[in-house]
Every structure is written in structure tokens, then in C-alpha cells.
Amino acid sequence: MKDKQILILLLICIFTFNAILYPRVSSAQNPLEQPNILIGNDRWMPEFQAGEETSLDIPLENTSSTPARNAKISLVVDDLNKFPFNTDKMSFVTHVYSISRGSSMASFKVSIPPNVKPGLYPITVNVDYLTAGSASNHVSSTIYVKIVNPLKQPVLKCTEIKYEGEKLPAGQITPVNFKLINDGDLPLKEIELLLSGFTENGLSLDKGSNAQFIPKMAANETRLASFNIYVDQSTKSGSYTLDLAMKYKDAYDQEYTKESKVFIPVAGKDSLEGITPRIIIEAYDYGGGHVLAGEVFPLTLTFYNTSQESVVRNIKVSLNSDTQVFSPVGNSNTIYLSDLDAQGRINKTIMLKPKEKAESQTYNISAEIDFQDSKGNKYTEKELISIPVNQTVRLFVPEISIPAEVGLQKPVTLPIDYYNAGRAIIHNLVIHTEGNFEIRDGEQFIGNLDVGKNDYCDITVIPQEEGALAGKVIFEYEDDIGTPYRVVKSINLHVVNLEDAPPFDLLDQMPEQEGFDRKKGIIPGIITLVMLTVGLFVYRKRKLAKKEVDFENE
Template identity: 40%
Template sequence: MPTESSMSWTVVSKVLKITQRGAEVMGNNARWALLLIILFCCLLPIPLLAVEPPADPPITVYIPEYTEPDPILVIADDRWMPVFEAGSKAQLNIPIKNVGGRAYNTVISLNVSDPKSLPFEADKMAFNRYISSFTGQTVYSIPITIPANTAPGTYPLQISANYQSASGGGGSASATVYIKITSDLRQPQLKLLGLQMEGDKLKAGSTQVVKLNLKNDSDIPINSINLRLNGFSTEGINLDNWPDTQFVKAMEAGELHPVEFRLQAGSKMESGTYPLDLAIEFQDQYHHKYTQEQKVYVPVAGKGEQDDLLPRILLEDYYLGDDYVQAGQTFPLTLLFRNTSKNTAVANIKVSLSSEGDIFAPVGSSSSFYFPEISPGEAVEHTIRLHPQPNAEHKVYSLVAQLDYQDEDGNQLKDQETISLPVVKEIKLVTSDVEISPEVYMGSPTSITLDLYNTGRSTVRNLMITTEGDFEVQNGTLFIGNLEAGHDDYYDATLVPAQEGELPGKVIISYEDELGQPYQLEKAFTLTVMPAAPPPMFGPEMPLEETAQSPLKKWMIAGGILLLLATVITIILIRRRHHRRMKEVELDE
């Protein structure tokens, strides 16, 4: 297309041509004037009309139309199997991935014909989820509750997704996903623990209420329990005016519950165990029903065996008031008797007591006493005062209780019980006061003595004597051993005080009786210690000082004499003790 500049030059060239022709006509002067006017006009911005060139032909461009691809849904993809615990609440999440175009009006459903077939419960009315549109990934999620009675295992779930594409068409995808249920809970089970009746067996020809002890042997409560007992026969075990079905409303986990049936055993039945059938129906807290079949074995005692079911009286316990009996001292004895039968009372019970050598004599009563009756399983007690012989030996004596009684049918029955009573003799150890030397000097040895007397009726055993105090004790421990009844002995020890004044001390006497019971006596004493006496002076006397030193010499002579006497007494006592110990060694040999 011509530009504005080219168009201006075209106009100028045309004007010049016209001017040239005019100049040729008007002459040279007029020619120059006209030329100046023309140049001035060319310099002015005169709008010029463009001359349009001829139009080019139109060009047609073809742009292709965009078409969105169809959606492609992948359910669960390559995810790990989710694991849930029975009895818990959780969230079930199933991922759905769209690897194609956008999906519209998507409806994701868990395909369930019967919700009870699922291994979980959900609060939703329906298992559908609507999504208006999505690309990428979404999650189908619902809250679930896994019942406690769900059995452990792997469960399949059918899930589908219906959608529309951008083009208006429709599509769907489906898959089977799996979940795993684990459980540490014991599943519902009713267990028969055994029978309970009065006596160990059902007597032939008798009627008795029998309890079936049932236990909910699971971790889940159960309810609506029906128990039906059958398998009866006319000549064998039958019901005695009692329904064959019992109902229990509910049992908690681990609960025990007895169910009663009154059974009758035929009079001609022989001893043995007879089976009955127990049919059990119940449901758990999730209304799941269970059925069980169990055998009930009833022990029967025939006529020839019923002697073993006779009531017996047991001397169950006795009380002395102490661990042993002192010879020659009266003591109370309480006896407790129990009727071991659970269904038969005993009457006219006479109890007669006797002992070997009649060592025990009753005080204030005879050796027999009486009970009018003892009910089944009940106990009675009686207290009697007994006096053991003073000269009874230290030993365990037997006391026999002879029992005579009757059962409910008036049959005479006998029984015998024996108890053991330990008898000990009185132990009594008497001692003298501790004898001390009249004068005790610091640093000088002195002696103490003590006499011992066994005035009791039994031997004093493991007799040992020691001395303690604020002084040095030499040869202060003496083991005498056994001191027979009526015998005596003595103890001496050498003491060396290290300070003046009154020094306390004690003699400790330990021993045991015939049963090993320990005893201890303590005899206290006090040493009054005087200052140490000065040693005697030997050598020539000074005549000039004789008068002034005569009192001092007298005291020194007296101290030396006392020291010599103490030394002599100590030597005598040591030799005496040595002689006694040598004598004991000779006796032991």
C-alpha cells in the first residue's frame, strides 16, 4: 500500500509540471515567483488523500475444535489392605483415581444386598456418595463400627462408580477390595462347669435338686439364653415335677450362673454315671444367634453303694489357748465338730474323751458330753477343762474322741477322731545376786560370782552366761549347756576397771526350754572403783624423815597387803573354775 510520503512527492511532481507549462507562457520573473509559492505550499502540512490500492483476496484459517477425553477411573489402585480390630470404631477409606478426562455426576456405591452380610456396621442410610465433577483422585470414606463378635478373617467388598463424560456419554468402573479383621476377644460360648448336688451322687430311688453351673466363657455379653434338658427315661433319671427348659435373661462376660433341675433316680438303678443332653440357644448383644449341644453326666449311687454316703462327723478343729500344755496346770480345750453330710442330719451325738495313760483328767465334768443334733453341713463346739498329771513327761500325747450318733433313719453310727496335745514341764531358773569383791581398785583385777538353781520341773537347755559393762572382762563367757531340774551351778568372771567411780555392769543369762523357746535374765551390779594403790617402797630408811613419812608408809603397806589378797583370791577363783571345767570335760567323756 502507498505511504503518505510517496503520495506527497507524486503531488509535488505534478505541480512542477503544471508550473513549468505556466512559466513557459508568462516568462522568467513570473516563473521564479510561482516557484517560490509552490515550494512554500509543499512545506505546509497539507492533508493528502491516499489512493487506495486494489484489495487483496480474503484468507481463510481453519482452527480444529477441542474434544475432552473420556474419564478413566481406577478403584483402590495398588494400596495396602486395611486392617481393623473387632470391637472398635474406624474409618473405611477407599481411594479412587481418575487418570482420564473430567468425570461428571459421579456416584460411588458400596454394593450390598443385605447390610447384615457386611463385617461392620455403618450409621449411614445408604452406602452411596455423589461427586459433581472431579479429576485426579478422590476418596470414598464412611465411618464404620466392627462388632466384637466379628470373626477374624479377610472380607471382600464390591464397590462401583458411575459417571458422565464431557461429551454427555456415561461410563462405570467396579472392583472388589478386601479388608482384614483381627480379634483378641473370645467369641460367645456357654460352658458347663459341672454339677452341684447335696452329696457327691444322686441316690437311687431319691429325688434331689441338681444345679448345672454355667459360665459365659467369652469376652462378649450374651442374652436370651434357653436351656433344654432331655434324655430322660422312666426307669432311669427323670424330672420330678420340673420343667425341662430354663431361661436366663442375660450373662455378662465371664459370669457364672447356676440353673436348677429337680431330678429323680429310679429305685432299681445301679451305680454309675448316666448322660443327659443339654441343648443351649442364646444370642449376643448384636442379635447374632448361637446354638450348642452338651452332655450332662449325672453320677448315681445304687443301693449297694449308698453306705458310702452315710453322714459322718468330723473333728474339724480344736483350741488350747496356747501352743502347748503345762504339766500340772489345768487348761481349757475347745472342740469343733462338723456334720460333713450336705443332706442328712445326725442326732443323739455322744462324745467320749480318753488319753493314753489317763494323762488328762476332766475338771468339773465327766469325760463325755452330748449334742442333740447337728444339721447337714453345720458345726457345733464344746469346751471342757482338763488337768494334765504333774509328772507328765515332756512329749506329745494323743487325745481320742469316740463318737456315737444316729442318722435320720435311726441307724446307729460310730466314728473316732484323734488330736495331739504337746505337754511341757514348768521351767524355772533362779539366780543369786552378783557377788563383788569388797574393795575394787582401778587397774587391778577383781572377780564376780553368781549362783544358779533350776527349781522347775524340766531341764534348762543351752544355758549361756556373759558379762557386759564399762570395764574389761576376762573369761566372761561361760556355756553350761543343760541344767537338769533340781541341780545348781555357778558363774564367775574377772573384771579390770580402767577408771575410778561407780561403773555399772550386768550379767546376761540366756537359755531355752524343752520346746526351744528362748528366755533371758539380766542381773545388774555396780563396781565402786577406788584409785590405784601405790606400789610398796623398799630400801634404806632415812632416820631424819622417819617421823614425817610414817603415815604414808602405813598406807602403802596396807595397799600392798590388799593388792596381795586380791591377787590370791583371783588365783583361787581361776583355779576353782578351771577345776570345775575339767570336771565337766571328764563327765562329758
């Protein structure tokens, strides 16, 4: 009996020793894998609209089998004025108890103020967590969000200067009204105006402050700010410059400053402008905010005779552009006017065409104006106007190659090629995929695509029902000045249930040969034939698309 008790005690000691020893050995030989956290991905880019309240959902992926514990996810805000989001919390921080293997999401409740400028915003995301051994670890990555804003941002403009007569007379005090307009869709407040540039022997203020305050202005509202300006008796005729500084805030306390120069014409005691003629280009119009390279456009010029007494005659206007980027179409580069009355105006239109390969930028056109007064005296004036030219962007996308039949609930990868077939850089290219099927990588941000460059992407779709399924791939991008463009390609799938299809054995259709294992011989041949066919098809498709783009660029 005593020996039996000793044996039982010995067995208990052995099992206890093994339980303590072997886990330590196993742990030493097979250390735990550490968490590996990925933030977002290269193709993921959310889009929000200014003025909305939404959730910023940031994808996280743990590629390790070991969870990351006590994770703190935070957004880095270096400059709150340049950060597109607001939150009702003290900071942009959220906590997750555990990030297990696979994909998860970190969500932030945010609002986008209506005064946020549209564009792409980089945001740094930090993730701090504990590893399997309770050690602290940190990963960081930059994501990009796109903000669209249909609202016109706050802009305070001085659009007109009003006073009695055409010029301020020397030796007199003249009330001068500055017409201000809130050229935006948001109200303004705390508007401060400061007029400077005065001199003792020129223009000065008469008994008043050079600063004015306007409490608020509604969107598109117009106000007048009046200053009494005195012109010294010794001031000579001419145009004098004053500086107008404007400081204001929007409804969200964002502060703006703007400075502009205003020109005040003065009629001095020695003025001879009433009898000395001068022709200027008072205004010009080219039909919009810019002209397109290679396309004909009308240029309308308004000529004005500044003289109050003299009629001018025999007027010849010669137009020349930088590097001869503009060519006349259906007319020459010369305009002739027989006469122009004192204080008279006349409009003339000519047709011009920019070079097809002109770069996207603003070009100058110089006008040399030769004319004579009533006594036959000859004069020459030179004027300068500017016209912005924009290159047309063109994204070429060949038809998407789609199998004749796809299997139900079977992933199908669709390769998509695209080319910059224009003469300007494609900006902010984004590819969206829509359809009544499951989509992977359906939102991809590409960025810029240089002239003549090509690229491709893969989109995976998984049909969840049989029959005909439809979708589309949408390409959205911008040109050099932010004009949006859109290309749409259709996806049409014929989905069948491959599990219901009758079995087909190619090997059964072939005669047997003595001493030959047909299964071992035919399977490698079939695989090789399929790979060669697919490779040849993709090569020919991309080669033909590239030739088509090269042909169109010639």
C-alpha cells in the first residue's frame, strides 16, 4: 500500500514537471507572431461634400494571426485651418480593444464646414497598440480624402469706383464711393477697409478716417464705402494709385485678407488731355474663361477715344502674340477704323486660333494703335491684353475584355487599360465601378497621368445571381484648370451556374493508344494551350489599343 502511494506521488510530479517545462520549450522554439497593421490602401480614397456631417471610416487590416490589443487610432492635425474636418470631441482619437486578423474599420464622426476649399487633403493616421508580449508598437500612414464644394467661397471685391464727373478736379474735395460685393455663397462679417497711399501734394483725405467698418454682408450683397478725397491744386493730370486693404471673416470665423490697387483719374490745372487724343482698349472678350488650343474663337475689342474734343481718323490696329501662338482665321491681324468720335467707343471682332500644341498657360497679345487727329498729327499707342489657353485632355479606354460566360459566385478579374491620348496632363484620375454584383477594388485613385503614358488596373467582380448582369466603370479626371471630365465603359456579364452544367471529359473523346497514359499526356498540353491563347489575346489587345492611341496623337 505504501509503495502504491509513492508511485502515485511520483506520477503527479512527472506530469507537473512536463506541464511546466514543455510550454516554455514550445514558446522558445515557436515565438508568437507579432501584429502587422496596414492602414488604408493605395487605391482607397473617400469623397465628401462640404457642409455635410458624415463618418470617416478608415480601413485597417491585420495580416498577422496575433491581435493588436488596446489600439489607439488618431488623426494628426498640424494646422486646424488647413484640416478639412471638424469634430464635437476634443481631438480626433478613437480606441479599439482588439484588432484581430483580417479587415476592420476605425470610424470618426466628422463634419465638413461649408467654407472648406475643394481638393485633395493628405491626412496622417497613427495607430498605437500592444503586441503579444505587451510591448508598445506604433504604425503611421498617410491617407487622402477628396472634398467637393459646390459653394462659391467668400470673396470680397471692389467692382467699381463712383464719383461725380469723369475725373477728380484739382483743388477740390470729391466724394468717392467704392462699390463692394460679396461674390460668394457664404455671408461675411467684421469687414474692415483701409484706404492708403495718400500724399501731401497729391491725394489726401478731407476730415475723415481712412478706415471703415461694415458689420456684415450677406451672400452676393453689395455695399458702398465712401471717402472724401481732396486733390491738391498743384497736382498734375494723370492717374493716381491708392491701396485698398480688406480684412473680413466668414460665418465660421475663418479670416481672409485681400489687397487691391485702385486708380483715381485727376484733371489738373495744366490738363491737356481734353484736346490730346488717346485710344485705349477699354475692354475685350473671348467668349469665356479660357480658349481651347487648336480651336477658333472670336476676340472682341472695345476701342475708346479718351479725348473730350478731338475726333481721330485713319486708325490702324496691329495685333501680335507671344511666340505667334495665335493665328488669324478668315481675316488678317490688322484692324482698320476710318474714324472715332471724341469720347466714342466702337467694338471690333476678329477670329483667332491658338496653336494645337500650345501649352496650357496665359499668353499676351500686344496691340499697336496708329492714328491721326483732325490736324493730321500722327500718334501711336500700345496696349496689352492676356488670354488663357487650355489644352484639351483625352483619356482613351479600350473596350473591356469580358468572358462570354462567368460562373455563379466565382471571382472574375477584368483587366482595364487606359491611355492619355491628349496633349495635357490628366489630373486627379479616379476609377469607380458600379453594378449589381459584388465588387472588389471598385474605388481606385490613380492621380496624375502624363501625356502619352498608359497604365492599367484590375477589377474583380463576383456575380451573386444567374442571368444577365450589368454594370459600368467610370473614369473621372480633371484638366489643368480643374474642369471635370468623365468616361464610362459598360460591363455586361452572362452568369451561369457551373455546378449544374453536364460533365464533359475531353479525355473520353479521344481514342486510346496502347502504352500511352492519355490523362498524363493531354493535361499539360491543355494548360499550355490555354496559357498561350490568353497571353496572345492580352498582348494583341494592348498592342492594338496602343497603336490606336499613337495614331490619334500623330
